[in-house]
Amino acid sequence: MSNATGGSTDGLRAKLSRLGPTWIAGAIAAGPASMAAVLGAGATFGYALLWVVVLSALLGATAQYLSMRLGLLTERGIVGAVEEHLGELWAWVLVIDTVLASGLAQIVIMKTVAEVSGTITGFDPRLWGVAWALALAVGLAGGGYRFLETGAKAIVSIVVLAFVATAFLVPIDPGAAAGGLVPTIPAGIDGALLAAGVLGGAVHITLITMQSYTMRARGWTRDDYDIGLFDVGTSMLVAFGVFSVATFLVAASVLAPELSPGGQLQASAAAASLGPLVGNFAETLFMLGLWAAAVSTLGANTVVPPYLLADKLGWETDVSDDRFRAAVVAVALLGGLGAFLGGNFFSLLTQMLTFGLIGTPFALAIVLYLLNDPEAVPETNPAIANVGGLIVFGIASVLAGSYVREQLRSGLGEPVPTFFVAFAIAIGAATVALVGKFVREARRSAAGVDAEADV
Template sequence: MSEMTGETGVQSGTARGYLSEMGPSWVAGAIAAGPASMASLITAGAGFGYSLLWVVLLSAVAGTVAQYLAMRLGLLSGQGIVTLVESYLGESWAWILVVDVVVAAGVAQLVIMKTVASVSATITGIDARIWGVIWAVILLAGLAGRGYRFLELAAKALVAAVVLAFVASAFIVPIDAGSAVQGLIPTLPSNGALVAAGILGGAVHITLITMHSYTMRARGWDESDYGLATFDVIASMLVAFGIYSISIFLVAASVLSDPNLTTVGAAQALGPLVGPNAKWLFLLGLGGAAVSTLGGNTIVPPFVVADKLGWGTTVEDSRYRALLAAFALLSAPGAFIGGQVIGQLVLVLALGTVGTPFAIAVVLYLLNSEAVPKSNATLANAGGVGILLVSGALAANFVRGQIAGGVELLSGAVLAFAVILGVAIVVLLGKYVREEVSVA
């Protein structure tokens, strides 16, 4: 592994060694750099021009900070996040976290499968519903059959290829540098709150935060790998995901002007506008992003459910393997969902944003408790609180927008979900304040 001995950050060890050993954060990056993020970025660029570029940059930074905090928790405690929550907060809190993760990841899985199947159908001409079944079987064989290391290797390869594809697309498309610079000034256009929540939700999402302790355990990392783990987070989230997001956004803002485009439609629209090369690069990038996200997202609910039930979180435990297989197969119905996928993808990310503040609050609480041997640094706490406030504000705006449209089944469910988690955050904050006062 690395030459690190203790918590000293990225200070020693060769870059070549880090590049060859990194991996767990790339699985999170594979989920972040997926079709849902792409849908939000396309919608933002096509609908609002360059004005939300600052949100795109903020999302990469916020995603890096969130993953760094999740990395610290898993690495310094050596346990899965659900076990930690149950040990230091209680069983009810652990179940709230598990339900939060399963709802957010489960809804996302269906829509992501629809995207994968749609892209596969566009490329091959074979019906998307058939592709849904095919990809579900591939997930079953790859993940339940070969385990985490297979997913990690695939994630690194696919994310690298996706980033290259979109960077190439950005070079083909003419970009207005002056307007792009103006987009760095923070402004929120009318009706832009949902899209902004979607962009941030792609980088700071409950599935990414909760999975990290399990993926590092699957690699056998501990505190001595702190420098490697930090490098892993920076390389995958700040660099790879940041370049991915900026490239897609700039392409959409430069030449697309229809906010109702589908993800596949955006790729097809590039053909007559800037040439077939851009179309196929964009389409292949979309396909790679969708496949990598589908695989990464599949492992998240089985991780937290198995941890809550006291099972192993690797395929060596047949119970975990069965959970993984079941979730993989339950992805197939996603290919049969009707409607335009881009709006569904943005909604999925925004819905995830509703569940994310609770996960961040839990991580911050645990990092400042006896769950870890070393207290969180002031700067890390400040970054975490900043993400909590931003994600909370975006979640509140999203919920308000859903209610404004009339409380129906979907908006009512979102509202109930948000209220439960909001109350949980307030109670958790009160618990932390009482403990600090008693110690003082």
């Protein structure tokens, strides 16, 4: 019996040692943007949106499962697969969509890291921005994928532990929390927009597109399908799910509505509000968790634009290629400009999340298209995977459409929302065209099968 137990333990240890690709995606998901949305939902409406937080982990895991499946079955990067099976135009649309979303994220997340670092240490956040940009450039350009993966797993673990520990210190109402598992959207459009933000943090274009590249960097092939499933489950379903629920419970239990992102939330104010209620230790844990969430997202997000550009331009997608290394350094250093950006970073994070959500349905449509193309994959998607994918695609599309509708109602006087809406219309048209292309191809295929049957 002891031998069997030892073998089981060794097997689990071996599996855990091979985890990594989806943990990098999880490092982005368990970031300050998701944290801002979850804090806002809890502080504004109490426990009412707990069901959305739980659903976000399920939908996020579904999206990453589909991305994992596509990457392993094609054994290549997503941009290369798109170019081969759909054409160069569609590949460029995907690259532009993702690079814009991740580039904006890089700047805003760097502002977050710099300001939180400044709050903790008392030093000028602008100096922290420069220091973090240089450290990121040196670390990723020199250490490559292994540096990124090791950092992601370590820091995500810190984030999860910090917020779980904080949740144990706050006075949670179990009955009210259980009531929050019943689906309901409070306060009309305000509640719907907060729910959209929570879901948008888990289902995001950067997470979907980077999966194939991190798995290639790990050396995974079709034979690694089982470890891929385990990777998705432990990262998005467990680690990200626990982070989201713990953060939400803290906000719903002790944060006041005026401290929500919609009420000019400041990191120091939110942390300080915990002190009188549950002690300074909880305040410290909160700031540590926010800092770790921002750092983990910053490192993982840095490699997203270089991965897609390298694949499109025919470079190697690792630091052995000087062009790829230069692209990583450029993204890391350009992100440093975020430390000099004005405004409340929680508000900017919400805008960043919205922009990423706008581009996400197109990426999901690409993944589902290729997974159902017998020329692209050796085995097309099972029905249950298609159902899950269509649910995620539908929810993301409705949320993106809701943002555009509400923004048009409120007017487009400012340049940022005007750009967001223009981009949403353009990428929405591309998504509709892609869906139409798939429907036409499916009809032709069905007609061909019917003709052969008649013969």
